[in-house]
Amino acid sequence: MHPLFKDYAAEWLKEKSRTVKESTFKGYEQLVRVNLLPAFGEMSLAEITRKEVQDLLFSYADQGKNRTAQKLKVMLTAMFDVIVSDYPKLTNPMGKIVLNHYEVKKGRAFTKDEEKQIIDFCKQHPHYHGNSALLLLMYTGMRVGELKTAEYDGQYITCISEKTRKGRKEIVRKIPISPMLKRILHMIDFEKATHTNRDVARDAIKRIFPDRHTHELRYTFITRAKECGVNPEVVMLLVGHEHDQDVRTSKVDRGYTTYSEEYMLSEILKIDYEYEQKC
Numbered sequence: 609m610h611p612l613f614k615d616y617a618a619e620w621l622k623e624k625s626r627t628v629k630e631s632t633f634k635g636y637e638q639l640v641r642v643n644l645l646p647a648f649g650e651m652s653l654a655e656i657t658r659k660e661v662q663d664l665l666f667s668y669a670d671q672g673k674n675r676t677a678q679k680l681k682v683m684l685t686a687m688f689d690v691i692v693s694d695y696p697k698l699t700n701p702m703g704k705i706v707l708n709h710y711e712v713k714k715g716r717a718f719t720k721d722e723e724k725q726i727i728d729f730c731k732q733h734p735h736y737h738g739n740s741a742l743l744l745l746m747y748t749g750m751r752v753g754e755l756k757t758a759e760y761d762g763q764y765i766t767c768i769s770e771k772t773r774k775g776r777k778e779i780v781r782k783i784p785i786s787p788m789l790k791r792i793l794h795m796i797d798f799e800k801a802t803h804t805n806r807d808v809a810r811d812a813i814k815r816i817f818p819d820r821h822t823h824e825l826r827y828t829f830i831t832r833a834k835e836c837g838v839n840p841e842v843v844m845l846l847v848g849h850e851h852d853q854d855v856r857t858s859k860v861d862r863g864y865t866t867y868s869e870e871y872m873l874s875e876i877l878k879i880d881y882e883y884e885q886k887c
Contacts, residue, residue: 610695613656614649620687631753631770639683643668643676653691658701665707677707715824717831718746722817724883729816730795738812740797741804745822747789749829749847752809752822754781758802769848781848784872786879788832836878842867846876 617640625633647664648656661684668677685702692700718726726746730739741755750758750767757768769779785793804812809822826847833843845867 610653610698612649613651613653614645616653616691617644617649617687620690635679636683639676639679643680644684653695654698656701658704661701662705665705669707674708681705681707715821715827717827718817718820718824720881720883723828726813726816727792727795734795736812736815737800738804738808740795740801741809742812742822742825743792743796744798744801745809745825746828747786747792748783749826749833750783751826751848752804752806755802755804755809758798760798771848779848781846782872783846784876786876788879788881832881833879836881838875838878842872842875845872 621633621637621640624636628636643664648660665677665681668674668680681702685705688700688702692698723746726742730736730743733739741752744750744755744758744765745752748758748765748767750765751770753770754767757766759766763785765783765785767781767783769781771779806822813820813822813825830843830847833846834840838846
């Protein structure tokens with residue numbers, strides 16, 4: 609006898625809860641609960657065929673939910689790798705699964721004019737929740753999930769990298785205050801910024817640019833820093849890319865250089881520019 613999919617999935621999630629971050633686990637749990645249990649929950653592991661998995665994934669792709677289909681494929685592949693290890697006589701249904709290529713939309717940096725529009729909007733609507741978070745993200749390059757850990761000591765903003773893996777030592781990032789951030793620092797309420805969740809930040813940017821998303825504020829900081837001539841390795845340090853495995857760079861850029869505090873401060877001073885003027 610083989611267990612029901614719902615029972616095996618519960619055990620798989622229980623193991624994952626001990627090895628991945630809470631935010632990652634919540635994503636896994638939601639995919640299982642919302643997408644997989646309705647389809648396979650009452651089936652035994654031996655009853656799940658390649659065709660049934662393929663049909664499920666195609667059903668999401670046909671609805672335009674390509675990202676969900678890809679996530680489900682990755683999750684089911686991981687789950688069945690473990691399943692066939694525990695039950696060697698079972699056939700892995702994931703071997704011949706196919707999906708159309710899906711290009712993840714990464715977004716783009718805001719232009720200087722758009723950047724100015726964000727600042728002007730925040731000035732005109734100072735009580736809107738989420739404004740402080742938007743400004744802090746745009747001038748530090750932090751990820752939205754890092755806001756809750758942000759602290760300001762008058763010279764540096766520190767945060768704990770969202771890419772810290774569970775069980776590993778927390779990676780604390782120090783971001784000096786750039787001339788651009790200094791100009792609008794008075795507009796940022798750090799208490800409000802650090803208590804802004806993803807949904808509030810998303811809604812805040814969509815008040816100004818309905819088709820844009822908050823991660824593009826991070827792209828904006830990185831883009832402006834490079835345009836201003838900041839050492840690319842320093843940019844990596846400022847935004848926490850030196851610890852991101854999906855960022856392609858040389859090993860030299862990943863920790864073989866230790867820059868002095870004076871050098872980091874001199875580089876951040878380069879982030880100083882004028883906004884574009886509309887004709």
